[in-house]
Amino acid sequence: MKNIIIAGLLILILAVVCLPLWSADSKQPAAETQKQKDARMKWWRDARFGLFIHWGLYSIPAGQWDGKQIGGGGEWIMETARIPVNEYEKLAGQFNPVKFDADLWVRLAKEAGMKYIVITSKHHDGFCLWDSKVSSYDIIDAAPFKRDVLKELSKACRKHKIKLCFYHSIMDWHHPDAQAPHYPTYNTSQKKNPNFSRYVENYLKPQINELIAGYGPLGVLWFDGEWIPEWNQEYGKDMYRFVRGLQPDIIINNRVSSGRMGLEGMTEEGSFSGDFGTPEQQIPSRGLPGVDWESCMTMNDTWGYKSFDNDWKSTQQLVRNLVDIASKGGNYLLNVGPTSEGIIPQPSVERLKEIGQWMKVNGESIYETGPSVFKNLSWGRCTTKKGTLYLHVFDWPSDGKLNVPGLKNTVKKAYLLSDKREKKLAVKNLEDSVVIDVPPEAPDKIDTVIVVQIKGEPQVVSPVISQKADGMIELLARDADVVGLTARYEFVDGKDDIGYWTNPADYVRWTFKVNKTGTFDIHITYASDRGAAGCEYIIETDGQQVGGTVKETGSWTNYVTENIGRLSISKTGVCTLDVKVKKMSSWAVMSLQSGKLAPADK
Numbered sequence: 001m002k003n004i005i006i007a008g009l010l011i012l013i014l015a016v017v018c019l020p021l022w023s024a025d026s027k028q029p030a031a032e033t034q035k036q037k038d039a040r041m042k043w044w045r046d047a048r049f050g051l052f053i054h055w056g057l058y059s060i061p062a063g064q065w066d067g068k069q070i071g072g073g074g075e076w077i078m079e080t081a082r083i084p085v086n087e088y089e090k091l092a093g094q095f096n097p098v099k100f101d102a103d104l105w106v107r108l109a110k111e112a113g114m115k116y117i118v119i120t121s122k123h124h125d126g127f128c129l130w131d132s133k134v135s136s137y138d139i140i141d142a143a144p145f146k147r148d149v150l151k152e153l154s155k156a157c158r159k160h161k162i163k164l165c166f167y168h169s170i171m172d173w174h175h176p177d178a179q180a181p182h183y184p185t186y187n188t189s190q191k192k193n194p195n196f197s198r199y200v201e202n203y204l205k206p207q208i209n210e211l212i213a214g215y216g217p218l219g220v221l222w223f224d225g226e227w228i229p230e231w232n233q234e235y236g237k238d239m240y241r242f243v244r245g246l247q248p249d250i251i252i253n254n255r256v257s258s259g260r261m262g263l264e265g266m267t268e269e270g271s272f273s274g275d276f277g278t279p280e281q282q283i284p285s286r287g288l289p290g291v292d293w294e295s296c297m298t299m300n301d302t303w304g305y306k307s308f309d310n311d312w313k314s315t316q317q318l319v320r321n322l323v324d325i326a327s328k329g330g331n332y333l334l335n336v337g338p339t340s341e342g343i344i345p346q347p348s349v350e351r352l353k354e355i356g357q358w359m360k361v362n363g364e365s366i367y368e369t370g371p372s373v374f375k376n377l378s379w380g381r382c383t384t385k386k387g388t389l390y391l392h393v394f395d396w397p398s399d400g401k402l403n404v405p406g407l408k409n410t411v412k413k414a415y416l417l418s419d420k421r422e423k424k425l426a427v428k429n430l431e432d433s434v435v436i437d438v439p440p441e442a443p444d445k446i447d448t449v450i451v452v453q454i455k456g457e458p459q460v461v462s463p464v465i466s467q468k469a470d471g472m473i474e475l476l477a478r479d480a481d482v483v484g485l486t487a488r489y490e491f492v493d494g495k496d497d498i499g500y501w502t503n504p505a506d507y508v509r510w511t512f513k514v515n516k517t518g519t520f521d522i523h524i525t526y527a528s529d530r531g532a533a534g535c536e537y538i539i540e541t542d543g544q545q546v547g548g549t550v551k552e553t554g555s556w557t558n559y560v561t562e563n564i565g566r567l568s569i570s571k572t573g574v575c576t577l578d579v580k581v582k583k584m585s586s587w588a589v590m591s592l593q594s595g596k597l598a599p600a601d602k
């Protein structure tokens with residue numbers, strides 16, 4: 001009798017522990033508290049820097065088809081060169097990357113200072129880089145290589161303590177229940193495959209299950225190709241639950257669901273957004289407080305290998321991108337596109353090694369840091385830790401005096417991060433800033449980091465725009481506060497403005513100090529591309545309003561200045577001026593570059 005009771009108890013405990021795995025499909029991941037989510041996201045937030053790898057059959061044509069160079073990403077050649085499925089499939093028979101060395105790839109990422117690797121398990125062309133039991137269109141069944149590269153990578157990642165993550169395309173140009181029948185436009189935005197749900201249940205989910213069960217635990221599942229007409233929020237939420245059911249601590253990007261706002265990469269308000277946003281080939285101009293995001297970027301102009309794409313970004317640009325992104329609280333996922341032999345192109349290797357040299361000295365100012373406490377720093381960026389500011393100086397002060405605008409805290413100590421002896425730099429606390437004496441030459445031209453240990457929580461007063469002696473008040477884009485979802489400060493090719501303003505609820509606010517009241521002519525400088533004009537907007541200050549209508553200026557950077565009316569400011573002191581949307585008449589408001597309040601009698 002006693003044994004029956006013990007056996008019964010044992011079965012009960014087993015059932016409770018193993019239930020999640022068996023009924024993954026129906027199991028909802030337990031509602032997660034913010035504390036639990038923070039614990040799950042911690043390694044990823046602390047890591048800040050990862051390697052993206054786009055590798056597959058497309059590395060064989062390497063951007064050329066029928067002897068012609070094909071435009072766009074090399075990984076899109078099946079679509080851009082309109083290659084029929086049975087034609088493209090033949091590439092699998094040639095895929096034999098004998099020089100592939102998983103350990104070498106992982107060591108390269110580690111030496112560059114990267115903490116995780118995201119590799120394309122399956123891209124849009126549908127070819128699988130692992131031994132899938134539900135497909136024969138994979139590296140074991142269809143290619144002469146006969147080695148499971150994801151298996152070898154997962155082993156090397158474990159050995160070098162790098163988190164392995166998989167990119168997985170929802171869009172599939174090869175599967176008959178997905179986009180294959182849409183040939184020649186696999187990436188159509190119109191046609192829907194009536195059997196798509198069968199693809200999801202009998203192919204997509206079983207493969208995701210294989211990847212997690214066979215190669216996990218994974219750090220991140222990085223979905224993509226979610227923009228197809230067949231995919232929607234319901235599929236997205238269901239897939240999210242399914243994946244978290246398989247591995248509760250996995251992290252999933254926002255492309256698990258529809259609703260992403262293009263390459264900006266964030267998900268529209270109210271739509272399911274996974275665990276983090278994914279800006280692509282761009283860096284948000286301002287941080288996104290409280291939002292997890294990761295900017296993915298190519299080193300040249302293609303994700304998949306193209307033999308003739310040599311438009312490589314400089315190591316300086318890549319390091320400064322990493323710093324810029326970290327200073328805004330984001331992660332950087334930097335891409336390589338290996339060749340069909342399994343070689344990471346030399347220009348990529350050189351850049352990873354050079355980034356690694358910088359990270360060896362300055363990694364402390366990137367890993368486990370928080371975003372900047374400054375709105376703008378003309379000479380560089382700032383990352384933070386408790387009681388410490390890391391000042392990243394891109395443009396070294398020629399007078400040897402680094403001005404830190406608006407910092408009110410007492411500085412306990414300041415020194416060069418590269419100086420192991422931490423020799424103190426002379427510091428002066430002025431009324432509205434701190435000045436640090438620095439060596440005449442920048443120790444590192446790419447980015448010299450100065451460690452500033454402060455008393456208390458960071459206190460920074462944003463420099464308030466002050467009225468000029470002639471009564472003019474200049475309102476520049478970089479000094480504006482942009483409130484909302486889409487509009488944001490941007491600095492491109494030496495021009496800056498408030499752009500990407502597509503959300504009518506977004507508005508722009510300037511804060512300035514008035515010491516001479518009076519009536520002012522309001523001048524607005526903006527640009528609006530063809531077909532985007534017509535929006536009605538209002539300027540509001542001191543309880544008064546004037547209105548304007550956006551006119552076409554020919555392009556987003558051809559700025560015009562308009563005097564849109566007069567307003568009076570009756571009180572001296574700190575004042576605000578808002579630019580708000582009255583009526584949207586096209587998909588965009590304007591690119592707002594600046595405002596000016598000119599004394600009316602001038």
Ligand code: FHN
Pocket residue numbers: 073075076224225280296303
């Ligand atoms: O179409 C893909 C592209 O090939 C590449 O994978 C990038 C990487 O983020 N994502 C898609 C374009 O948004």
